[in-house]
Amino acid sequence: MASRGRTKIVVGFRTMHQRVVDELGRRIVGGAWAPGRALPVEDALATEIGVSRGALREAVKALVAKGMLEVRPRTGTRVLAPEHWNHLDRDVLRWQQAGDPAALLRDTGELRRIVEPEAARLAAERARPDDVRALSDALAAMEAAAARPGRVGYVEADIAFHRALLDASGNRLLGSLGRAVDIALEHSFHVSTQTPGAVEASLPAHRAIVDAVAAGDPAAASAAVLSVIEAAAQEIAESPGLPRAPG
Secondary structure, three states: OOOOOOOOOOOOOOOHHHHHHHHHHHHHHOOOOOOOOEOOOHHHHHHHHOOOHHHHHHHHHHHHHOOOEEEEOOOEEEEOOHHHOOOOOHHHHHHHHHHOHHHHHHHHHHHHHHHHHHHHHHHHHHOOHHHHHHHHHHHHHHHHHHOOHHHOOHHHHHHHHHHHHHHHOOOHHHHHHHHHOHHHHHHHHHHHOOOOOHHHHHHHHHHHHHHHHHHOOHHHHHHHHHHHHHHHHHHHHHOOOOOOOOO
């Protein structure tokens, strides 16, 4: 464990390719090479990481696809600035969680304020019976997990709830967004639920969302979600799991 509140991330890689992509991605996010700087020459970097040149090239291609590197003739492979990165990519989110967890928490909170209240409003207007059932089932899973020792499975159920809400909006892009940012949500929920009383307060607040969507009340649904988001922001600020600057 590196610092107070920082979750140690353990990732198993099925292939050498995944391991090399992860190694390079973590280094880029961690600032090992500044934007605009060329990576070390291929032979040297491959030797340092302990892989073949072919494996390194395939990893570079993967990071080019994520917007983190660019390859140009005669100038080599260079790191791109963060504004070019695909910040909805699961790997990029995971590397950011490890490298700058406080910034990811901030960005996640801002994204939720922008997206979820409108998604809830649309859900109240468009949700089908199956959508309401999915929300109710996710809430039931949250309640069951909250009653278990250690609240095992609570965060996963909470993520499922918010995915179901975005799906219930009837907007396919919002549904896909929910699946794309689940790592960011998991990080946020792990921190917020460590605040004493957070889980107990969260359950009736989520019930209010379900009730408003089921009743077809867009204003109430939007307000209920915003209440959950604002409460989570306060819980994160007070959480013993909040990443702290060293020193």
